[in-house]
Amino acid sequence: MDKPVYKRVLLKVSGEALMGDQGFGIDVNVADRIASDIAEVRALGVEVGIVVGGGNIFRGVAVASKGGERVTGDHMGMLGTVINALALATSLRKMQVETVVLSAIAMPEICESFSQRATRGHLDAGRVVIFAGGTGNPFFTTDSAAALRAAEMGAEAIFKGTQVDGIYSADPKKHLDAERYDHLTHQEVLARGLQVMDVAAVAVARENSIPIIVFSIHDRGGFGQIMSGGGRKTIVTES
Ligand SMILES: Nc1ncnc2c1ncn2[C@@H]1O[C@H](COP(=O)(O)OP(=O)(O)OP(=O)(O)O)[C@@H](O)[C@H]1O
Numbered sequence: 541m542d543k544p545v546y547k548r549v550l551l552k553v554s555g556e557a558l559m560g561d562q563g564f565g566i567d568v569n570v571a572d573r574i575a576s577d578i579a580e581v582r583a584l585g586v587e588v589g590i591v592v593g594g595g596n597i598f599r600g601v602a603v604a605s606k607g608g609e610r611v612t613g614d615h616m617g618m619l620g621t622v623i624n625a626l627a628l629a630t631s632l633r634k635m636q637v638e639t640v641v642l643s644a645i646a647m648p649e650i651c652e653s654f655s656q657r658a659t660r661g662h663l664d665a666g667r668v669v670i671f672a673g674g675t676g677n678p679f680f681t682t683d684s685a686a687a688l689r690a691a692e693m694g695a696e697a698i699f700k701g702t703q704v705d706g707i708y709s710a711d712p713k714k715h716l717d718a719e720r721y722d723h724l725t726h727q728e729v730l731a732r733g734l735q736v737m738d739v740a741a742v743a744v745a746r747e748n749s750i751p752i753i754v755f756s757i758h759d760r761g762g763f764g765q766i767m768s769g770g771g772r773k774t775i776v777t778e779s
């Protein structure tokens with residue numbers, strides 16, 4: 541594989557992708573497959589931080605839409621991301637990739653708590669860092685957590701590994717005629733209301749001049765191919 545384009549990156553892993561063909565939860569084969577792609581990139585010497593979504597377990601809005609309290613629903617969603625982080629860490633460790641989970645919500649019996657200093661220390665020591673618990677606050681998403689953690693760890697790019705292979709003019713799952721973009725600016729994503737990532741996340745990435753690369757997490761080897769300058773993706777930059 542060619543020399544990597546970036547030295548330090550943040551990978552956002554879709555929670556929904558982790559459930560594979562099941563309707564809920566984690567398909568270990570999918571977690572192992574995603575972990576093998578991460579291991580490949582780590583083997584290139586790239587420092588990797590990861591935020592995992594929680595859409596395969598709970599979303600706060602879904603709880604609220606059935607009459608539950610939104611904040612409690614969001615707490616459930618954040619706990620779901622911890623479960624996913626532990627599952628992905630397990631898959632990575634099976635592949636001998638040193639991995640640590642740092643949670644935005646303190647749960648010392650289960651994993652370390654997040655701090656920027658701890659993050660930098662683990663990355664410098666060559667560990668993959670999985671950020672669990674989102675931002676630690678309700679009314680946010682793991683996309684926002686990904687953008688925040690990317691800025692805090694000094695990532696050169698955010699890789700959003702999602703269910704689709706890039707950014708389209710409209711949701712490609714609902715609009716089969718949507719046009720796919722190879723390149724956009726942060727401002728264009730915001731101005732056109734392209735909903736592949738939430739507005740707050742794109743704004744944080746723009747403020748910190750961090751490119752966003754959207755690709756399909758289902759594309760085996762896709763993370764590594766993009767890291768080598770190829771692959772199928774949409775790249776979002778300042779200009
Ligand atoms: N303009 C667009 N271009 C591409 N995808 C879009 C667009 N608008 C909406 N989408 C949808 O956004 C989804 C990604 O958003 P979302 O953050 O919900 O997913 P995720 O990161 O895979 O989920 P989670 O981690 O919460 O489980 C894609 O699967 C796609 O269907």
Ligand SMILES: O=c1ccn([C@@H]2O[C@H](COP(=O)(O)O)[C@@H](O)[C@H]2O)c(=O)[nH]1
Pocket residue numbers: 555592593594595598599600601613614615616617618620621673674675676677678679680681682683684685
């Ligand atoms: O900072 C955060 C991050 C997430 N949540 C809650 O978790 C779920 C799952 O996250 P996704 O980004 O949708 O995958 C989300 O729907 C929120 O309910 C949160 O409250 N704060």
